[in-house]
Amino acid sequence: MINKNEVEKYLKFYNSGFGKEVLNEELEFVESRLKDCKTVLSIGCGPALLEARLHQLHPEMNITGLDISKQMINQVPKSIPVACGDAQHLGFNNNSFDAVLYVTSLEFVKNYKGALKEAHRVLGSKGKILILMLNPQSSYFKEEYKDRDSYIRKNIKHTNVEEIKEFISKYFFIENEEYFLGIKKGEIVASKNLGLASLYVVEGKKDAR
Numbered sequence: 001m002i003n004k005n006e007v008e009k010y011l012k013f014y015n016s017g018f019g020k021e022v023l024n025e026e027l028e029f030v031e032s033r034l035k036d037c038k039t040v041l042s043i044g045c046g047p048a049l050l051e052a053r054l055h056q057l058h059p060e061m062n063i064t065g066l067d068i069s070k071q072m073i074n075q076v077p078k079s080i081p082v083a084c085g086d087a088q089h090l091g092f093n094n095n096s097f098d099a100v101l102y103v104t105s106l107e108f109v110k111n112y113k114g115a116l117k118e119a120h121r122v123l124g125s126k127g128k129i130l131i132l133m134l135n136p137q138s139s140y141f142k143e144e145y146k147d148r149d150s151y152i153r154k155n156i157k158h159t160n161v162e163e164i165k166e167f168i169s170k171y172f173f174i175e176n177e178e179y180f181l182g183i184k185k186g187e188i189v190a191s192k193n194l195g196l197a198s199l200y201v202v203e204g205k206k207d208a209r
Ligand SMILES: C[S@@+](CC[C@H](N)C(=O)[O-])C[C@H]1O[C@@H](n2cnc3c(N)ncnc32)[C@H](O)[C@@H]1O
Pocket: 002, 043, 044, 045, 046, 047, 048, 066, 067, 068, 069, 072, 085, 086, 087, 088, 102, 103, 104, 105, 108, 109, 110
């Protein structure tokens, strides 16, 4: 359970110069992948800062957020409809969304397999799944993980991204995987190098065959 202090710490990060740059990079990336989708479900949306910015860029896009933490949901801007719930049991009908998005959240979900099955269920035919995960091989991750008080260390449930990808491929046709968002000594650098890229991205389709 995330407490109020942790949420404040989390928001402080996104208010810092570095946090703002990270958000800008993530937003640009997600926007380039989802700009043609009309209905998007962001699972584990946290304070939904990226989702709110995406909505500003695409007011025609219907973006719904979902998170298990009430403390996080309390921070979500009014422009984003949000549900409090568990990724493993989504309260949405089958075929409800054009895209399901996970921004550094799937690896924080206890039963990520159940969550992926649910994502598959609520996606429409040819629906898109976009998953941004922390790259455990990056120096950014390693530094954060060393700190016993960091949000990542305290809350992450899975660090084997290869195993997660393997499971994704059982349910989705994987169209792209890449390393992204290089971070070196607290600064963003243009690098997809495994040791520098803080994120590992998997992009797939529900039915492509
Ligand atoms: C690292 S945060 C990412 C938040 C946001 N996507 C971002 O990029 O700032 C992980 C989020 O996943 C949420 N989460 C963890 N387990 C969950 C579950 N079973 N169902 C829904 N959300 C969950 C947490 O509450 C938290 O908000």
